[in-house]
Amino acid sequence: MTVQAIPETITAVLRPARYNYAQVCIACDTRWCTSAECLAWYEASVWQVCHRCDGFTFVGLNPCGCFHGLEEASPESAAEASRRVLPIRPSFYDEDAEPVRVLPRRWAN
Numbered sequence: 001m002t003v004q005a006i007p008e009t010i011t012a013v014l015r016p017a018r019y020n021y022a023q024v025c026i027a028c029d030t031r032w033c034t035s036a037e038c039l040a041w042y043e044a045s046v047w048q049v050c051h052r053c054d055g056f057t058f059v060g061l062n063p064c065g066c067f068h069g070l071e072e073a074s075p076e077s078a079a080e081a082s083r084r085v086l087p088i089r090p091s092f093y094d095e096d097a098e099p100v101r102v103l104p105r106r107w108a109n
């Protein structure tokens, strides 16, 4: 498996969008939120690659629940996370692993 550490210069810019693709605020679940509190939280927030899914957004067959592969961090944990060695691709793509098809829940049966 190919692995690579992310330079700290890149972790400094890791940040999800404040609204999801449907324009819902990731802090308060309100569409088109204009809350000064949410904006202040967002601007002060620090992010790192999710420790559960390594940024691939799935843990096994289950959606991780992180923000598109990122999780909120403290400045200390983000510095620590920047030294993590991360896989380039999720382990379910490993050649010797059993093939796994990951389908959205509504299609799985």
Ligand SMILES: [Zn+2]
Pocket (backbone or CB within 6 Å): 025, 026, 027, 028, 029, 030, 033, 034, 035, 038
């Ligand atoms: Zn909000």
Ligand SMILES: [Zn+2]
Pocket (backbone or CB within 6 Å): 050, 051, 052, 053, 054, 055, 056, 057, 058, 064, 065, 066, 067, 069, 070
């Ligand atoms: Zn995750």
